[in-house]
């Protein structure tokens with residue numbers, strides 16, 4: 001049956017016609033968050049819109065229309081037109097040398113290519129046409145690489161080429177990363193550690209979700225590798241990544257393979273099952289093999305397993321297959337609630353960690369999860385602890401963010417909603433003021449106090465702090481989360497604010513850990 005396209009209620013039509021674009025964005029976002037079932041229709045309609053509107057021939061992408069071409073590519077990637085985006089990306093790559101684009105623009109296109117590779121990876125080529133499109137795009141990238149190498153100019157699409165070559169199993173031309181050398185001095189010991197299995201690890205991991213999209217900003221591979229070096233030299237040797245975090249695994253693998261003290265490094269990656277699937281030993285082994293290939297390792301230090309639908313109990317089988325696989329060093333969970341983590345433990349599978357959101361704003365783990373972790377020696381690896389950077393001096397005394405301003409990240413859009421579930425912006429400002437006073441007393445920052453608060457729960461192994469590699473870094477500031485402790489007065493001052501929040505209702509409304517995804 002043809003979809004009804006013509007009619008919307010008169011009053012709704014008036015609202016759509018009169019709301020400013022920013023308000024429409026905010027409403028669409030709320031609709032999609034509260035009614036995940038709408039996502040399919042949203043994507044279908046976006047695809048139909050993009051396919052029915054044209055940007056003209058590819059040769060017509062002028063300097064003036066570059067921005068429009070790029071936003072269109074991003075929409076294509078977001079709604080499942082990843083193969084269709086390749087010729088447009090290819091056209092930008094082909095013209096890059098001749099048109100002498102700005103360095104920043106080139107870096108952002110490189111990151112778009114990485115995102116295209118991630119999107120393609122999720123829906124591997126179904127037809128000969130799609131395979132051809134992918135191979136043609138690889139050829140375009142290598143041709144462009146050949147234009148840059150003789151003149152000894154940095155090839156701007158290094159991340160993109162690595163990601164596409166990795167996807168196709170095709171060779172990556174020798175790439176140069178001038179600023180990165182493996183000849184570095186020994187790392188500083190981590191300031192505070194915890195035991196995970198046989199490993200002694202820093203209590204702060206660096207999170208690489210921020211590499212999954214140019215929406216966090218984009219950097220060249222040499223800058224990213226430089227930052228990896230800086231982190232590890234300061235004792236931050238553990239990194240959190242996932243099968244769907246763009247090229248995070250590939251870049252980490254590249255860094256690791258040329259790093260002198262690679263035994264000190266620790267990679268926590270993920271195997272995420274978001275869609276219904278049949279679990280077999282082959283499917284599980286193929287995912288593990290892919291992680292090993294991308295990370296350039298024979299054994300994954302920690303593999304964290306995410307399973308979307310608890311109604312389907314195959315997650316226990318998947319975990320059993322993973323446990324039997326020698327290539328999985330330690331097995332962890334990701335966004336499991338207490339009940340299902342307990343079921344996994346009861347099934348006899350040994351798990352070392354569970355990755356969950358935990359912060360002053362979202363303290364759901366204290367309700368049930370913490371006690372079960374303590375009983376079974378499962379360590380929490382926590383994210384969202386800095387609310388995407390909102391728990392920082394930068395936001396003290398500031399008005400509410402405009403969510404679609406260019407300096408607001410996807411992470412902040414997510415955690416702003418959390419702040420509103422927890423309380424409101426006024427109460428959040430009171431929390432920031434309280435943390436600021438505590439910080440001044442101990443000569444540390446708001447972010448350090450927020451991190452310390454989470455670290456002080458014994459069942460927390462490490463806080464994962466998101467790192468915009470090559471774009472922003474907080475190495476020294478984050479070292480200041482260690483080596484001091486909060487006193488009773490500090491704890492009480494924080495509690496005075498938290499008591500006025502809706503922290504307990506959050507557990508009721510969102511459910512236990514990971515409930516916000518389900």
Ligand SMILES: NC(=O)c1ccc[n+]([C@@H]2O[C@H](COP(=O)([O-])OP(=O)(O)OC[C@H]3O[C@@H](n4cnc5c(N)ncnc54)[C@H](OP(=O)(O)O)[C@@H]3O)[C@@H](O)[C@H]2O)c1
Pocket residue numbers: 206207208209210240241334335355382383384385386387388389390391392393411445447448464465466467468472473474477478
């Ligand atoms: N399993 C899951 O479902 C899930 C979900 C989300 C995240 N994660 C993991 O957790 C990681 C954490 O990411 P997140 O999104 O939750 O972000 P987050 O760690 O709460 O915030 C990261 C941001 O905080 C700011 N920041 C870091 N250190 C700071 C300091 N010392 N002082 C001031 N600001 C500081 C930086 O902002 P600026 O760059 O703007 O300076 C950084 O980008 C991810 O990378 C990922 O590995 C997992």
